[in-house]
Amino acid sequence: MARNLIIYYSRAGENYFGGEIKNLEKGNTELVAEYIRDAADGETFKIEPAEDYPADYNETAKKAKAELKAGARPALKAYLSDISGFDNIFVCGPCWWGTYPCVVFSLLERLDWKGKRVFPVITHEGSGLGSAPKDLKKICRGAKIEKGLAVEGKSAAEASDEVKAWAKAQI
Numbered sequence: 420m421a422r423n424l425i426i427y428y429s430r431a432g433e434n435y436f437g438g439e440i441k442n443l444e445k446g447n448t449e450l451v452a453e454y455i456r457d458a459a460d461g462e463t464f465k466i467e468p469a470e471d472y473p474a475d476y477n478e479t480a481k482k483a484k485a486e487l488k489a490g491a492r493p494a495l496k497a498y499l500s501d502i503s504g505f506d507n508i509f510v511c512g513p514c515w516w517g518t519y520p521c522v523v524f525s526l527l528e529r530l531d532w533k534g535k536r537v538f539p540v541i542t543h544e545g546s547g548l549g550s551a552p553k554d555l556k557k558i559c560r561g562a563k564i565e566k567g568l569a570v571e572g573k574s575a576a577e578a579s580d581e582v583k584a585w586a587k588a589q590i
């Protein structure tokens with residue numbers, strides 16, 4: 420049986436939510452990652468920046484934009500060092516300025532992707548997958564980047580059935 424890993428980053432706190440700013444106790448992507456974990460009977464790895472992003476939405480937006488522009492690879496609290504035990508890897512994150520937050524790349528760049536199937540999973544407010552699949556292709560060398568899933572952040576709480584059905588169909 421294929422072994423499934425769900426890597427995710429998700430930011431709780433203030434977020435832009437269907438046209439207004441709301442305070443989320445659990446981030447949208449974390450919900451989606453949990454649906455995939457349950458459907459795929461997988462293991463999860465949560466990416467945690469060494470320095471949290473600000474709770475304030477606008478400050479985070481500013482910081483994220485500067486990081487993207489600089490190609491930053493912010494330090495993380497912990498790293499995964501070995502993914503050799505997994506066949507399928509779901510890389511889940513919010514769309515930040517059209518792609519994954521830089522902290523996701525901080526982890527991905529350290530791993531050996533040869534022979535893996537990789538699924539881009541993004542929550543967003545209109546941009547869909549953005550350049551996430553293309554960016555994974557660059558970073559996850561030797562992996563097969565499969566068709567991804569984009570979930571609207573504001574619908575994440577109601578998307579359990581859809582996400583689970585999608586995940587089951589991939590593995």
Ligand SMILES: Cc1cc2nc3c(=O)[nH]c(=O)nc-3n(C[C@H](O)[C@H](O)[C@H](O)COP(=O)(O)O)c2cc1C
Pocket residue numbers: 428429430431434435436443445446447448449476479480481483512513514515516517518542543544545546547571572573
């Ligand atoms: C810094 C920042 C940048 C964002 N940039 C985009 C974007 O370019 N396109 C988009 O559709 N949504 C954008 N969003 C909205 C998030 O992708 C969306 O709210 C997502 O579901 C948040 O997931 P999370 O709660 O797991 O962090 C942005 C949000 C933040 C905080």
